[in-house]
Amino acid sequence: MVMSNFALRSLALGIALPLAGAALAQSASQVVGITAAVVNQVSIAGTGAAQFRRAALRERVALADRVQTGQRSQLQLLLLDKSVFNIGANSRLTIDRFVYDPARGGSIGATVAKGAFRFMSGRRGDGNNSSIRTPVATIGIRGTIVEGVIGAEAIEIARAERVIGRNVRNDPETASLILLRGPGVLTQGSLTVGSISVEAGGTSVTLDRPLQAAYVPAPGARPIGPFTISPQGLERINALVFPSLGQRWGTAARTPPKFRFQIGVSGSAGSDQQRGDRPGQSDMPRDQPKQTPSNNGQTGRD
Amino acid sequence: MGTRRIANCLLAIAACLSAAPAQADEASELDALSRATDAVGPGLALARSQIGSGDLMGALATLERIAIQHPTAGEAQLLHASLLCRLDDPSGAAREFAHLKKRDFSRIVWDEANATCARPEPAKIETVKPEPVQPETAPPATRPRRRIESW
Numbered sequence: 001m002v003m004s005n006f007a008l009r010s011l012a013l014g015i016a017l018p019l020a021g022a023a024l025a026q027s028a029s030q031v032v033g034i035t036a037a038v039v040n041q042v043s044i045a046g047t048g049a050a051q052f053r054r055a056a057l058r059e060r061v062a063l064a065d066r067v068q069t070g071q072r073s074q075l076q077l078l079l080l081d082k083s084v085f086n087i088g089a090n091s092r093l094t095i096d097r098f099v100y101d102p103a104r105g106g107s108i109g110a111t112v113a114k115g116a117f118r119f120m121s122g123r124r125g126d127g128n129n130s131s132i133r134t135p136v137a138t139i140g141i142r143g144t145i146v147e148g149v150i151g152a153e154a155i156e157i158a159r160a161e162r163v164i165g166r167n168v169r170n171d172p173e174t175a176s177l178i179l180l181r182g183p184g185v186l187t188q189g190s191l192t193v194g195s196i197s198v199e200a201g202g203t204s205v206t207l208d209r210p211l212q213a214a215y216v217p218a219p220g221a222r223p224i225g226p227f228t229i230s231p232q233g234l235e236r237i238n239a240l241v242f243p244s245l246g247q248r249w250g251t252a253a254r255t256p257p258k259f260r261f262q263i264g265v266s267g268s269a270g271s272d273q274q275r276g277d278r279p280g281q282s283d284m285p286r287d288q289p290k291q292t293p294s295n296n297g298q299t300g301r302d
Numbered sequence: 303m304g305t306r307r308i309a310n311c312l313l314a315i316a317a318c319l320s321a322a323p324a325q326a327d328e329a330s331e332l333d334a335l336s337r338a339t340d341a342v343g344p345g346l347a348l349a350r351s352q353i354g355s356g357d358l359m360g361a362l363a364t365l366e367r368i369a370i371q372h373p374t375a376g377e378a379q380l381l382h383a384s385l386l387c388r389l390d391d392p393s394g395a396a397r398e399f400a401h402l403k404k405r406d407f408s409r410i411v412w413d414e415a416n417a418t419c420a421r422p423e424p425a426k427i428e429t430v431k432p433e434p435v436q437p438e439t440a441p442p443a444t445r446p447r448r449r450i451e452s453w
Contacts, residue, residue: 005305007308031329036336058336061331074370078332084363087371107410118366120359129402145389150408184390191389210391235397238354244373249401 013161029062032098033079039244041070051086061095068092069115081106082122084129088241091115096133109133113172116240118147118181121192135174137200137216137223144194145181150174157236163227171218176200178214179229179237180207191239198223335360339367342375349381358388376406380415387419395419 033041035055043052047064052112055067061077069075069091081100087093097109097170106132110119121134121143134201147156154177159165178198178266192265193299195208201222205214212233214225229237246252345368352361365382368375383398383433399419404412 016389034332034336037334037339037367039370057337058333076367076370078335078363078367080328080332082360082363083367084359086366122359122364145359181394182386182389186386186390187358189356191358211393231393231397234394238397242369242373244370245379248373 007106019199029065030062030098031080032063032095033061033077035059035067035075036063036078036084037076038077040073042073042075043068043070052067063095064099066094072247074243079108079122080107083108083116084120084122085110086118086120086241087264088116089243093117093270107131112148112150114150116147116149116153116237117143118241120145134176134178134216136171137176137178137198137214139178140204142190142195142197143183144196145183146194146196147179147181147241149177149237149240153218153240154215155235157233158217158224160236161213161215161227161230161233164215168217168224169221174219176216177237178207178216179234180210180212182210184210198225208213232268306414332440335364336367339371342368342372345445346375346378349378353385353388358385361385362389376402377411380411381395384415384418392419397428 028122029046029283035044035057035058038055042055044055044059044061045066046062052066052068055075057113061067067075067077067087069087069089071089073089075085075087075091077087077095079085079095079098081102085093087172087187092113094113094114096111097107099108100106109132110130113135117132119141121130121141132139132141132146132148132149137150139146152172152175154175155170155172157177158165158168158170158177168230173253180196182194182196185193187193193208194210195206197204197206198214198216200216201220203222205223205226207214207226208227211229212226213233214223214227216223235251239249239251243252335348338348344362349361349364349368352358352364362382362385365378365385368378368380373380379398380402381419383395383402386395386398396419399416408413
C-alpha cells in the first residue's frame with residue numbers, strides 16, 4: 001500500500017516528537033553520576049524541586065541535584081569521570097559543575113552544606129582541577145583525596161587538636177575542618193601528588209602533605225593551619241565519613257554538645273573576639289589574650 | 303520532495319538523540335562497577351583487578367563501597383589498609399590495621415597486607431675499614447753500581 005505524503009508526515013512526526021522531547025529533557029538534566037552505594041536514609045531532589053524523595057541504588061544523579069543523608073546513613077556518589085564522593089550521616093551535597101572530556105580532563109564543582117565527606121579525584125595527571133565549597137571556605141583540589149567535616153562535629157574535633165584553643169569563636173552551623181589524605185610523595189601508580197588550597201576570609205592556605213588540615217571556624221574567618229591532624233582526630237573524621245565502620249570499630253561519633261554562643265564575625269582579622277560578646281553567651285575565657293591582626297586566636301604549629 | 307524532507311528531518315533528530323545514548327553508556331559502566339560490590343567476593347576481585355592494572359584510586363573507591371555496604375567484610379578492610387600504604391598514607395593504614403585482628407585472617411593474607419606497608423630497610427652501606435697504614439719500607443737505595451774494573 002502506498003502511503004500518501006500526508007500519512008508519511010504524520011507518522012514521522014508521531015515518532016520524532018516524543019523522542020525529541022525525551023532527548024531534550026535528558027540533555028537539560030545532565031547526568032553526572034550514579035548513587036553507587038546507598039545505606040538507610042538517602043534522598044535526592046532535582047533542580048527546583050521543593051521536596052526530597054528517597055534515592056534508589058544506582059539512581060542517576062544530574063547536575064544541580066541535591067543529595068542528602070539522614071542519621072546512620074551513607075552514600076557513595078560515583079561520577080562519570082570516576083571521581084567519588086563518600087558522604088556520611090546528616091550530610092548534604094550538590095554537584096554544581098561537571099566538565100568532563102575523556103581526552104582533556106575535566107573539573108568538578110560541588111557544595112557540601114553540612115555533614116562529612118571524602119572526595120577522591122578520578123583522574124590522574126594535572127588536567128583535573130576541582131573545587132568544593134563549604135559554607136565558609138572554598139577548597140581548590142588538585143588530583144587528591146580530601147576529607148571534610150562541616151558543623152558542630154568540626155568544632156569538637158578542632159578543639160581536641162592542640163593548635164585550636166578556646167579563644168577561637170566557632171559557628172556550629174558552618175565551621176569547617178578540611179583534611180588532605182593524599183596521595184603522598186611516595187605514592188605508587190604514577191598518581192598526582194595531592195594538594196589542596198583552602199580559601200576563606202580573603203586568605204588561602206595550601207595543604208600539600210598527607211594529614212595536613214585546616215580549620216575555618218566561622219563565616220569570614222581566616223583558615224587556621226595548616227596543622228597535622230592527630231591520630232585521634234583522624235579516627236573521628238573517619239567515623240563521621242563511614243559511620244557503619246565507626247560503629248563496628250567503636251569509634252562512632254557521639255552526639256555533639258550544643259554550642260550556645262552566637263557569633264558576629266566579619267572579615268576583619270583581630271576583631272572577631274571583641275564583637276557581639278555578651279556575658280554567658282561565649283565560651284571565651286574572661287581574660288582574653290591580646291589579639292594581634294596576625295593572630296586571630298590561632299596558635300598554629302605548622 | 304516531501305519524502306526527502308521528512309527523511310532529512312528524521313536524520314537530524316537521530317543526530318540529536320545520539321548524544322544521549324553515549325552518556326547512558328558511561329553511566330552503564332558505573333552501574334557495572336556498583337553491581338560488582340553488591341557482594342563482597344566479586345567486589346574484592348574487582349578491587350584486586352584494579353590494583354593489578356594500576357588503578358589505585360578506583361580500587362580505593364571499590365573497597366570503600368564494600369565497606370559502606372558490608373561493614374563486616376574484614377578482608378576488604380585489610381586490603382584497604384594496605385592500599386593506603388601504596389598511596390603513602392601509612393598513618394591511615396596503621397589506624398585501620400589497629401582495628402583488624404590478625405587471627406581473623408589467613409597468615410598469607412595478613413602477611414601480604416602487612417608486607418605492602420613495610421618500608422624497605424635502607425640499604426646497608428658497607429664501610430670497608432682501611433687497612434692500617436704500615437710504615438713504608440723504602441726500598442734500599444740503589445747506589446749506582448761501581449764498575450770495578452780490573453786494571
